Amino acid sequence: MRPFPWLMATALGVPVVLLQVQPASAYVALMAGQQARPLNGSFNKVPVLHSNQPEEVEGAGILINTAPGYAYASETGQPLRNAEYTFNGEFGVHMHHKYFPPNRGQISASARRPKLTLGLILINPGARPVHIRFENGAVRNSFEAPYLQQYKMGVRPLGPRPWNTGPGDATAIQVLRGRLDSKLSQEITIPARSRIVLFQTQLPALGIANALLKGRSDGPFQMAVVAAKNPQSDWDVLAVLDRGRLAPGRVYLNRIADINRRRVFSRVGGVAIGDGYGASLDHDLTQQGPLHVPLTSTHRHNFGTREVQVNPLVSRMVDSSLDNVGTYGVRFDVDLNLKGSGPYELVLSHPSSTGSSKPFTAFRGSFQVRSEDGLQEMHAGLRSGQSVALTTLNLRPGVPNPVRVSLVYPADATPGHLLSVVPASQLTMVQNQERQLEIARSTAATTAPALIPIPPAVPDPTGVDADPAERMPPLVLQTPLPGLPPLRSNPPPPPPPAILSPRSAAGASSSPLNPSLVDRYQQALEAQQQMMRSLMDR
Template sequence: MVLVVAIATVGVAAQPAQAAVALMAGQRARALNGNFNSVPVLHSNQPEEVEGPGILITTEPGVTYAAENGAALKNAEFTFNGDFGVHMHHKYFPDYRKQIRPGERRTELTLGLILINPGQRPIQISFDRGAVRNSFEAPYLANNLMGVKPLGVRPWNTGPGDATAVQMLRGSLDRGLSETITIPARSRVVLFRTQLPALGIANALLRGRSNGPFQMAVVAASNPYSDADLVRVLDQRRLAPGRVYLNQLAAIKNRRVFSRVGGVALGDEYQASITHDLKRQGPLHVPLTSTDRHHFGTRDVQVNQLASRMIDSSLDNVGTYGVRFDVDLNLKGSGPYELVMSHPTIPGVNTFTAFRGSIQIRTPEGLQEVHVGMRSGESLSLATLNLPGGGSSYPVRVSLVYPADATPGHLLSVVPISQLAMVQARQQAQAASSPATPAPRPVAPAPRQPAPAPRAAAPPRAVNPAPARVMPAPQAARPGPAVTRPAALPRGQAATTVNPDLLDRYQEALDAQRRIMRELMQR
């Protein structure tokens, strides 16, 4: 008898690439075929690694000038009106970065989000959720908090991207961000400013609504004394240095290279629903945050389009950072199953951290929130699902706001406990035979946590709460609007404690597998 292992094949523009999820061996994934909403979101992620002050993105009409070659680049022109979102994610990599030593005080840039009202009447904007974080407030530690852990009322902070995504997932707003602001006619408002330390990260996610048309810009300034200094950066029309993809425009257009996103994407929520009978159809596998490269053989690509973009931006929102995913699984079956999240093993690519973020799982028993730290090639159990049988439907909703610094292309599965146990035991055995690779540890489902109360205590604020004031725009610049200013859980160890019951199941699964192999050899 020949044992067949199925490998999901995914397409790449130049040559096909292969990636495999061991949990899917011999099985197929189903497409979700969900939909994005049409809310426009400003994405300021290109360049991700900023090298100095300047404009990062603006949606005003016109052009700005590249620091690298002085070329005039068309802005990502877009006028927002109604519901909108903001995603900002940048690192500061100055040209002297190789000389920075641990413990030294680092220089900083100040990032500011500017709201622009080019019209003749005031525009009111309200915010219902959002957060701003930098590396001072939410340090990114590469190997911290791996595995699956309860989230708790005050969440784990594993970097600015995860910290802001948690608040968006829970629908809360930073205490330092105004719920409502007014942009006077022909004025510019610095909504927030945050520090970006050298070799550090700053991230922002916001959701708001306006009662009229406006534009937005993100700028970086060196030691600004006031909001007027941030607006002056915008008036200079010079892009911040660090746009490393300007010499790869043809490769971006032909999809041989994926740049970062600098533009306006359509969609800040993705919803999908699927019905599956586990007894009749077998285990369920569906793509979650899938891409052209990693869709697990389904051709289901969960990437939303851009309405406008800078010329060196990716062609679409391939990272889906800040997008909320709500996936409804309507399951039928009997007994315990594992809800599993996986990332593929990619041939020729070293293991890397593929996801660090927070996930909500809602079942008839209640709401469970977990923090997940996942390496490429891993399959981790998010929860145990106890299906009632008798033909009854068992609804499960999986929700997450996709965090920055994660790598899309994840698989969501519902499988018997023995199936997950055999895969993890095999991976442990393979890792043990290779001294250079640490053995991944199996992770037991995290205990259930009650749903948090609305507006849980927020971490330290990352914004400048200075009072509003008005200043005239410099006359030498283009005719311009005026400037207006409007109980922690204990840290767990990186390695997760192994559940003895799960180890027993591993051993039972291995014994069963050995018996089957002996019977096959005797035929």
């Protein structure tokens, strides 16, 4: 590691200590004084239906429909054009929704909770049957894959049935392993001018349902996702689609201008191009030093590489994000051809929270690491600002050491991660700082602040809420459906009136600062980092 500049901290009553000033591009403590390399990878061309807007559904209705036509917003009554797209050949599906009914504050997590039913509908508008074969996929909800506290954070090996880390990770693991759930049919046929409900799954109040699916068709078809209230048959699910009303919960309809100006990121409701990202990179650790590369990078978090690993949308709802920033359900395969000698740590990191924002769960998902030592599978959970070692790589001197890192990016994550290969001593130094700060935080919370030196701030890795484990009935697959009359789409209405203008942002009010030692230290550190950034920009 290169030497760092040092600065004396005396502001805001902080005792005189030596503070390590990181470069402006070093979002992660592990990378301080070092640079990241771009992966220069690419997405494939497979279209994927993403049903994640609204993420928090408040009732029954259409969530997304790729058939031509319109549906009407529950909030405004306005007609909104469908995310029109016809699939033909390879395709993917990603669904991720929560059920937050209007009376959510009165619902007890320990009591029997109300439920919605999510259904995926396949539509054949053509004059001949369409045959579809599924390669891999899974559907999970909070009953089947609850968040168990002991599995949330840290790194641990995966077992054969690791369904205790939430629905998003549970479906991603099945796709990562290339498996298709036994509850899903391997092949189906959509009769001409007909529709079938491929699957249904229950969405519990205050809970989550997630689905990932990859398949191939021999003809054109469209898809729709709906939420139904207590359907007794697949016909009840289809009736939701025919009513032509969108499910309530579309909270971004009054922020369309902010979405278009990229001031806010809503959620993805549309069709993205790419269900896989591949990259290959050669690196000599002896000559070039530690390796840092962006993984799921964004405009905001690309670690100084200017590489943005975001795949585009070719069709979307008007209140969807402009592109697939989350890359949920996308498989990443990164081939690292490493030269070096002895043990190195393969590390996953997330940028630190900025300003007054609190640390949050930044990743909860699973990896495969293939090397000449074999295949390893592990689950990793980390909070913003944290670095965790996925595994140790034992590199043979004088020869290339191929390592493939694979993951299917789970919905329980916030994009913008850093993948590193570093000496164990470099990781140990950062983790020691984390432990010391945690001790300082605990001391400040229970006793009067003591004037002791405190290391650079790294967020506190603690757990978050959990859903109770319950059972759900098996998924329903309706195969023999009679042919339906020719499909009708809502006639194009007159040009819809302008969507409500975005609310004017209220002036942010500042609250009194907590006079704890840790907060005063954080303020001093942020002030000095701002000063250093201004000096570096001159």
